[in-house]
Amino acid sequence: xxxxxxxxxxxxxxxxxxxxxxxxxxxxxxxxxxxxxxxxxxxxxxxxxxxxxxxxxxxxxxxxxxxxxxxxxxxxxxxxxxxxxxxxxxxxxxxxxxxxxxxxxxxxxxxxxxxxxxxxxxxxxxxxxxxxxxxxxxxxxxxxxxxxxxxxxxxxxxxxxxxxxxxxxxxxxxxxxxxxxxxxxxxxxxxxxxxxxxxxxxxxxxxxxxxxxxxxxxxxxxxxxxxxxxxxxxxxxxxxxxxxxxxxxxxxxxxxxxxxxxxxxxxxxxxxxxxxxxxxxxxxxxxxxxxxxxxxxxxxxxxxxxxxxxxxxxxxxxxxxxxxxxxxxxxxxxxxxxxxxxxxxxxxxxxxxxxxxxxxxxxxxxxxxxxxxxxxxxxxxxxxxxxxxxxxx
Amino acid sequence: xxxxxxxxxxxxxxxxxxxxxxxxxxxxxxxxxxxxxxxxxxxxxxxxxxxxxxxxxxxxxxxxxxxxxxxxxxxxxxxxxxxxxxxxxxxxxxxxxxxxxxxxxxxxxxxxxxxxxxxxxxxxxxxxxxxxxxxxxxxxxxxxxxxxxxxxxxxxxxxxxxxxxxxxxxxxxxxxxxxxxxxxxxxxxxxxxxxxxxxxxxxxxxxxxxxxxxxxxxxxxxxxxxxxxxxxxxxxxxxxxxxxxxxxxxxxxxxxxxxxxxxxxxxxxxxxxxxxxxxxxxxxxxxxxxxxxxxxxxxxxxxxxxxxxxxxxxxxxxxxxxxxxxxxxxxxxxxxxxxxxxxxxxxxxxxxxxxxxxxxxxxxxxxxxxxxxxxxxxxxxxxxxxxxxxxxx
Numbered sequence: 090x091x092x093x094x095x096x097x098x099x100x101x102x103x104x105x106x107x108x109x110x111x112x113x114x115x116x117x118x119x120x121x122x123x124x125x126x127x128x129x130x131x132x133x134x135x136x137x138x139x140x141x142x143x144x145x146x147x148x149x150x151x152x153x154x155x156x157x158x159x160x161x162x163x164x165x166x167x168x169x170x171x172x173x174x175x176x177x178x179x180x181x182x183x184x185x186x187x188x189x190x191x192x193x194x195x196x197x198x199x200x201x202x203x204x205x206x207x208x209x210x211x212x213x214x215x216x217x218x219x220x221x222x223x224x225x226x227x228x229x230x231x232x233x234x235x236x237x238x239x240x241x242x243x244x245x246x247x248x249x250x251x252x253x254x255x256x257x258x259x260x261x262x263x264x265x266x267x268x269x270x271x272x273x274x275x276x277x278x279x280x281x282x283x284x285x286x287x288x289x290x291x292x293x294x295x296x297x298x299x300x301x302x303x304x305x306x307x308x309x310x311x312x313x314x315x316x317x318x319x320x321x322x323x324x325x326x327x328x329x330x331x332x333x334x335x336x337x338x339x340x341x342x343x344x345x346x347x348x349x350x351x352x353x354x355x356x357x358x359x360x361x362x363x364x365x366x367x368x369x370x371x372x373x374x375x376x377x378x379x380x381x382x383x384x385x386x387x388x389x390x391x392x393x394x395x396x397x398x399x400x401x402x403x404x405x406x407x408x409x410x411x412x413x414x415x416x417x418x419x420x421x422x423x424x425x426x427x428x429x430x431x432x433x434x435x436x437x438x439x440x441x442x443x444x445x446x447x448x449x450x451x452x453x454x455x456x457x458x459x460x461x462x463x464x465x466x467x468x469x470x471x472x473x474x475x476x477x478x479x480x481x482x
Numbered sequence: 483x484x485x486x487x488x489x490x491x492x493x494x495x496x497x498x499x500x501x502x503x504x505x506x507x508x509x510x511x512x513x514x515x516x517x518x519x520x521x522x523x524x525x526x527x528x529x530x531x532x533x534x535x536x537x538x539x540x541x542x543x544x545x546x547x548x549x550x551x552x553x554x555x556x557x558x559x560x561x562x563x564x565x566x567x568x569x570x571x572x573x574x575x576x577x578x579x580x581x582x583x584x585x586x587x588x589x590x591x592x593x594x595x596x597x598x599x600x601x602x603x604x605x606x607x608x609x610x611x612x613x614x615x616x617x618x619x620x621x622x623x624x625x626x627x628x629x630x631x632x633x634x635x636x637x638x639x640x641x642x643x644x645x646x647x648x649x650x651x652x653x654x655x656x657x658x659x660x661x662x663x664x665x666x667x668x669x670x671x672x673x674x675x676x677x678x679x680x681x682x683x684x685x686x687x688x689x690x691x692x693x694x695x696x697x698x699x700x701x702x703x704x705x706x707x708x709x710x711x712x713x714x715x716x717x718x719x720x721x722x723x724x725x726x727x728x729x730x731x732x733x734x735x736x737x738x739x740x741x742x743x744x745x746x747x748x749x750x751x752x753x754x755x756x757x758x759x760x761x762x763x764x765x766x767x768x769x770x771x772x773x774x775x776x777x778x779x780x781x782x783x784x785x786x787x788x789x790x791x792x793x794x795x796x797x798x799x800x801x802x803x804x805x806x807x808x809x810x811x812x813x814x815x816x817x818x819x820x821x822x823x824x825x826x827x828x829x830x831x832x833x834x835x836x837x838x839x840x841x842x843x844x845x846x847x848x849x850x851x852x853x854x855x856x857x858x859x860x861x862x863x864x865x866x867x868x869x870x871x872x873x874x875x
Contacts, residue, residue: 123744282725283725283731286753290753294760320688323684327677327681332812335676336677351516357683359683388742
């Protein structure tokens with residue numbers, strides 16, 4: 090047995106053992122997807138933090154980004170790393186687990202326990218691979234709505250998310266306005282831009298170019314397109330940072346050497362860093378999931394769903410919105426948040442908007458960013474007051 | 483014989499037949515490279531346009547960019563496409579072939595006839611592959627200087643180039659100030675930024691991840707890492723455009739369909755365009771050359787060569803400079819040209835600087851850009867007057 094096989098089997102065990110709790114909807118309750126396919130069974134792996142109050146009015150749904158997961162404030166069972174929003178969510182944090190009940194679910198199409206291309210296709214008894222139907226941001230949200238229903242929550246106090254998570258927030262507010270008391274879309278857009286589609290396409294082509302991808306059938310062949318997925322991650326990772334951040338963090342500094350090596354090793358720190366990002370990613374993410382989730386983002390266009398008038402997506406909404414963008418984010422630039430704010434204004438919604446000055450690029454929403462923390466705290470406090478949420482319930 | 487082999491052999495024939503004229507320096511005249519290796523034989527494939535005047539004072543050297551070549555104003559023998567700067571160079575054009583003698587040479591490390599990794603290694607009689615020494619922008623310029631000497635030209639009237647070509651212009655001005663009457667570095671920088679190194683590294687990793695690359699030995703194994711090279715090109719191509727240009731040109735328009743296809747075909751025009759860019763590129767470019775030339779750009783840091791004081795690179799220069807940048811160029815943003823202008827001012831050089839307002843991104847220097855044409859015409863006319871060049875000699 091070679092090391093790839095070993096690794097694969099180890100990961101499969103991890104999947105089976107650790108991605109709990111899991112909400113399961115059986116063959117009798119299929120989810121009708123936007124592509125027309127009925128998906129069943131449907132499993133949603135999720136995590137919760139804090140305590141749901143008696144009238145179930147303090148629930149906050151956190152929507153994760155492309156390569157995020159449900160381990161928003163607890164240790165990731167595969168990587169052993171702390172929750173990806175540990176700084177935001179926890180006791181006394183901006184999203185205070187002493188006060189709110191936090192839910193975060195792995196999106197469908199994902200690879201951390203929710204139904205996706207690594208799941209078993211009931212028709213064949215083997216992993217779906219590319220026979221998994223192409224899903225949309227709308228499908229992700231519809232699946233989450235089922236989870237929220239199953240947890241007995243009629244209305245979420247807030248839906249929060251950045252990047253692809255922010256797309257889900259917008260979709261929630263548009264599709265289920267009565268279920269969303271407040272909404273915080275961060276570093277996101279109402280439609281995916283041509284440049285962003287282009288970067289995603291590069292990543293997908295890198296994966297598909299890897300012969301280990303086997304036309305998407307690698308799970309059944311005990312192979313893994315690790316090199317292709319690593320290249321996809323490297324390309325994407327550059328877009329998460331800003332030129333200023335890269336300059337400040339690495340500049341032209343050399344890695345473990347005093348002079349350039351006149352070769353193709355990682356002479357520069359930035360190369361070494363990117364290679365590490367690529368190789369660490371393949372240990373925790375599935376290549377087919379990467380195809381499906383990037384595709385869902387590409388397909389996202391809330392405007393098109395509402396006759397090219399974004400304001401119509403929010404017509405008559407009672408939801409309180411807080412939009413946040415970052416000055417150095419070139420993946421989801423402030424102008425795209427401003428388009429949403431204008432649409433919300435046009436539909437007479439309650440909306441606040443903060444553009445945060447930072448050099449950290451798109452990734453700022455995941456990092457130590459005091460103004461982000463302050464904005465979240467302030468908005469949630471005001472919304473809680475409006476919702477008559479008491480401190481400590 | 484499979485089609486890859488056929489294609490390869492066809493291209494090899496093209497190499498032998500068509501990349502002329504060629505200047506050859508034999509085993510007795512090695513070029514000492516920055517890495518310490520002596521390169522011999524050294525062949526430089528070049529093209530010329532116009533007529534050299536009697537006192538050899540009207541020569542303009544054009545330096546090409548990463549994936550450019552010597553066919554600056556004539557049909558490319560492999561692709562059949564017109565010269566890449568046909569709009570700039572020709573009779574009555576901004577760089578007027580009725581007035582100037584234009585030289586453009588394929589850089590060493592390239593794959594269009596000059597000595598590079600596809601050339602035969604005299605030690606083995608086989609293509610160099612990765613046994614080719616890693617070269618620098620300085621090495622490229624030293625090789626060009628030999629060509630210019632061999633053509634009997636003591637001083638170039640002007641050296642012009644964009645992007646990697648601009649780096650060569652700066653290197654020429656720094657290393658051979660007495661040989662450069664005027665210099666036009668366009669859309670370039672005095673050192674390659676961390677973000678640009680990062681994008682290059684993604685491209686290199688995409689090539690090296692392709693099993694057809696064979697550790698760089700593919701020429702000897704009659705294989706070609708086409709998929710990896712195509713992915714590298716796709717990633718790079720995005721950086722040559724601007725978000726605004728992509729939005730205007732493609733937006734979210736679909737390709738040959740009215741609705742999204744819920745699959746991984748090229749639904750969007752921007753995907754189809756990128757795929758075409760990738761596949762067209764592999765027909766005309768060598769993967770190992772791509773590694774070597776991107777590396778040369780990464781290594782470029784004129785400041786470091788002059789004790790971290792860029793002005794010292796130009797101390798006492800008599801060369802007349804004209805720098806040009808483009809507002810939407812995020813690969814070589816205006817700030818990097820401004821750094822050069824400041825250094826030139828600090829060394830009391832004669833310098834003009836134009837930032838051109840355009841949405842075309844980095845590629846603007848290759849495109850129909852009237853202000854670029856006007857700037858070049860004006861600068862060359864003034865310099866020609868100073869140099870006492872007569873019209874029509």
